[in-house]
Amino acid sequence: MRPLILIFALLHTNAALAQGWGNVAKQQEDKGFSWTDPLWPSFWMAWTPATFALFCGLFGAIAVIGILEGVRYRDGLERKGILGLTTTLGDRLFISLLGTAYIFLAWLGLVGQPLWWPLAIAVAWGIFVFRKV
Amino acid sequence: MRTENQRAWFFVLPVLLLVAFNALVPIITVVNYSVQETFGNNVFFWQGLDWFEQILRSDRFHAALGRQFLFTFLILIIEVPLGIVVALSMPRKGFWVPICLVTMALPMLIPWNVVGSMWNIFTLPNIGLLGYFMNDVLGINYDMTQQPFSAWVTIVVMDVWHWTSLVVLLSYAGLVSIPDAYYQAAKIDGASPWKVFRYIQLPKMKTVLTIAVLLRFMDSFNIYTEPFVLTGGGPGNSTTLLSIDLVKIALGQFDLGPAAAMSLIYFAITLLVSWLFYTLMTKDDAK
Numbered sequence: 549m550r551p552l553i554l555i556f557a558l559l560h561t562n563a564a565l566a567q568g569w570g571n572v573a574k575q576q577e578d579k580g581f582s583w584t585d586p587l588w589p590s591f592w593m594a595w596t597p598a599t600f601a602l603f604c605g606l607f608g609a610i611a612v613i614g615i616l617e618g619v620r621y622r623d624g625l626e627r628k629g630i631l632g633l634t635t636t637l638g639d640r641l642f643i644s645l646l647g648t649a650y651i652f653l654a655w656l657g658l659v660g661q662p663l664w665w666p667l668a669i670a671v672a673w674g675i676f677v678f679r680k681v
Numbered sequence: 682m683r684t685e686n687q688r689a690w691f692f693v694l695p696v697l698l699l700v701a702f703n704a705l706v707p708i709i710t711v712v713n714y715s716v717q718e719t720f721g722n723n724v725f726f727w728q729g730l731d732w733f734e735q736i737l738r739s740d741r742f743h744a745a746l747g748r749q750f751l752f753t754f755l756i757l758i759i760e761v762p763l764g765i766v767v768a769l770s771m772p773r774k775g776f777w778v779p780i781c782l783v784t785m786a787l788p789m790l791i792p793w794n795v796v797g798s799m800w801n802i803f804t805l806p807n808i809g810l811l812g813y814f815m816n817d818v819l820g821i822n823y824d825m826t827q828q829p830f831s832a833w834v835t836i837v838v839m840d841v842w843h844w845t846s847l848v849v850l851l852s853y854a855g856l857v858s859i860p861d862a863y864y865q866a867a868k869i870d871g872a873s874p875w876k877v878f879r880y881i882q883l884p885k886m887k888t889v890l891t892i893a894v895l896l897r898f899m900d901s902f903n904i905y906t907e908p909f910v911l912t913g914g915g916p917g918n919s920t921t922l923l924s925i926d927l928v929k930i931a932l933g934q935f936d937l938g939p940a941a942a943m944s945l946i947y948f949a950i951t952l953l954v955s956w957l958f959y960t961l962m963t964k965d966d967a968k
Binding site for chain 2: 596
């Protein structure tokens with residue numbers, strides 16, 4: 549039993565193993581840009597380029613919808629959709645984002661990675677929400 | 682043509698800044714943590730969505746989620762009708778109004794950890810007043826430190842004691858705003874008390890009840906302090922609600938990645954249920 553636990557403990561540190569214990573305290577070479585490396589290692593929010601891009605997309609979408617509602621369509625294109633809800637552009641963005649989160653979570657829980665199929669479903673869901681809801 | 686005064690935005694700016702620092706920045710940090718692994722010292726390793734997969738498939742999470750929904754369901758199904766009944770039986774005018782209002786407000790003034798300690802001392806089987814009364818006077822075998830059922834009854838009763846007042850006060854505010862003319866008209870038509878409640882009082886209380894249900898849902902779904910102080914999540918894991926489990930993972934085991942993933946799932950559930958409640962309860966108004 550004990551060797552098993554040890555193996556599991558070692559497996560758990562695969563991130564450290566990937567770097568290699570022999571390289572501990574050695575100067576790391578610059579491997580070029582990676583989406584998953586720390587973005588600003590000395591800063592405290594643990595940013596990576598991938599999560600940074602995610603938030604740029606999220607706030608970008610909110611900004612675009614906000615500007616559209618503030619300047620172009622002052623009524624937010626309000627309408628009563630097929631779910632019987634009265635929604636504006638902002639509501640539709642909220643519903644599509646929340647739905648997207650649940651599509652990804654459901655896929656992760658029921659099927660697992662990779663996530664290309666739920667991505668397609670989420671895009672379809674977003675189009676459906678903006679067209680019909 | 683510009684008809685609105687855009688300078689009003691400057692008055693909202695301080696609030697926006699405050700919200701940015703006490704809500705937005707922490708949530709963004711949690712999202713960043715949820716896809717990485719750390720062993721401390723501000724060093725992070727990319728983990729992708731593994732933590733989400735692990736949490737979503739863990740029995741421990743399912744069990745805590747189930748307990749959380751059961752707790753919130755019990756709280757809502759007891760507190761909302763009870764609060765309405767208490768509000769209906771409170772006097773509308775006269776000497777007793779301020780006394781009733783202050784009595785109702787008292788439980789809400791007590792800090793949450795003090796509520797937990799009070800109920801802990803109150804219900805301990807040997808030295809607590811209630812514990813002693815149940816066991817030695819009534820002869821009911823009651824021990825919230827050993828029996829899961831007793832522990833559940835205790836945390837539910839504690840929450841009802843602490844928060845029914847909120848529903849009462851909000852419902853009462855809705856009730857006193859109904860003009861006497863409505864009641865007079867009902868009296869002339871010979872409406873029964875049930876009809877008065879169903880067609881006059883309930884519709885008038887709807888807005889405040891929406892707020893009451895939403896607040897009680899969010900509060901009870903995110904509850905931590907009171908059950909933690911009272912039972913510590915025990916006996917065993919029987920009262921380990923989601924937030925208690927989350928703190929165990931985050932601070933007890935220092936698994937920041939899985940804890941971050943779990944708190945995002947938790948957040949998504951709270952957001953969806955709150956949105957559903959709000960949308961369904963205000964659906965008829967927006968026409």
